[in-house]
Amino acid sequence: MIEARSLCRRFNGFTAVDSIDLQVGEGEVFGLLGPNGAGKTTTVRMLACLIRPTGGTAYVCGRDVYDPVMAREIRGMVGILTETSGFYDELSVYKNLRFYADLYHMERKTAQRNIDYYLRLFDLWDVRNSRVAGFSRGMRQKLALTRCLVHEPRILFMDEPTSGLDPESARIVRDSIRSLKAGGRTIFLCTHNLDEAERLCDRIAIIDKRILKADTPQKIKYSAYGRRVVIRLERLSDRMASIIHGMDSVRRVESEGNELVIDVNDPETDNADIADVADIVSTIVGAGGRIQYVGEQRHTLEEAYIKLVGDRVGH
Ligand SMILES: Nc1ncnc2c1ncn2[C@@H]1O[C@H](COP(=O)(O)OP(=O)(O)OP(=O)(O)O)[C@@H](O)[C@H]1O
Structure with a gap:
């Protein structure tokens, strides 16, 4: 149009x-x-x-x-x-x-x-x-x-x-x-x-x-902040953390107690739909992990906007 x-x-x-x-x-x-x-x-x-x-x-x-x-x-x-x-x-x-x-x-x-x-x-x-x-x-x-x-x-x-x-x-x-x-x-x-x-x-x-x-608003948010998923397990072992770390769709993993904080691939350069949380969840379940909670750390469009416009002002 x-x-x-x-x-x-x-x-x-x-x-x-x-x-x-x-x-x-x-x-x-x-x-x-x-x-x-x-x-x-x-x-x-x-x-x-x-x-x-x-x-x-x-x-x-x-x-x-x-x-x-x-x-x-x-x-x-x-x-x-x-x-x-x-x-x-x-x-x-x-x-x-x-x-x-x-x-x-x-x-x-x-x-x-x-x-x-x-x-x-x-x-x-x-x-x-x-x-x-x-x-x-x-x-x-x-x-x-x-x-x-x-x-x-x-x-x-x-x-x-x-x-x-x-x-x-x-x-x-x-x-x-x-x-x-x-x-x-x-x-x-x-x-x-x-x-x-x-x-x-x-x-x-x-x-x-x-x-x-x-x-899309979603991709703008991802491009400013990446996509971060939080998964809490009943018990998180070092073995499980390293399995997740080895996955293609995963960029970075941090563990805190029984929680994994995972940065999935950059949706700007990769296919965000493939780098999907479902993949990670099924890998954990397949490796015998018991999941208590899955969530996404969300940012608002306002945060992404201020980062984008602010970055520009800073240049
Ligand atoms: N007829 C005009 N003559 C001279 N400058 C103009 C004219 N119309 C707009 N401008 C200038 O062009 C720039 C962009 O103005 P514009 O009104 O398109 O911005 P905007 O994004 O809609 O702003 P706002 O969010 O404040 O409405 C401003 O610096 C404005 O002063």
Whole structure:
């Protein structure tokens, strides 16, 4: 759905986005994470054809963002939820939404059906005839989400969709991202909320002008910290420790009392699915060991992010 190669954007000699490669598949939730000023919004604006790149190539739904005719088509096929949502405060919810549907030249009946559907979904039905002035941040965000969905976009670009929302509204937005994905939409999410990114995204890219890392949240965590498994046995012998140490999938073993702390192969260079914990467990059982507990020492995406971005700052 989205394919960018060496994409760049300079503003009067200042490089905001520096030669990034991105690929986002249909139906994927893709997260773009990075510090303030890392170039996330600029990337979204280029892919949504709001600004032109200054270098590289980008195709969205198979269309070239540089071609003015195709760019117009792309704008019709994407929805954008920006950090600040502007509405006509003096107009009602309905009038605001109808106005946007008209901008997309939507047929009245289809527009009305979609507007009604999303107003009900986001619990705005009862205020459909109220003026937007006086709406809370959460109501405005839900209205903004409704607005960017009314024309049935294939790709949704969302910049900080849950920032400033109370937990319940944030949950509604997150649940709707999941149901939009289930409905086949492609979602491109910029967020500073790493827990949210980990829960929602199939893949993420960490950007700081350049892409620092792009992979599944799980693999990003492994690449920052490796994969460490803890196995406690009823009784751990030296023989058992050396059997495990000799396994191909094992990089390093430490033993503490009856516990083995095992670093399995680096999933970046090896096939993580083969270097599997199940192999280790069955080797222990086969050698007569009695296992009491198997667990993985887990790191959060936030820890991995801070390590990756921090390492870069340190350089
Ligand atoms: N129109 C512009 N003219 C000049 N500089 C710009 C323009 N738009 C963005 N920039 C600069 O480009 C850099 C990247 O900005 P961008 O808004 O893409 O970052 P971001 O990752 O979205 O940040 P945040 O997380 O704070 O929203 C910033 O240094 C910003 O000041």
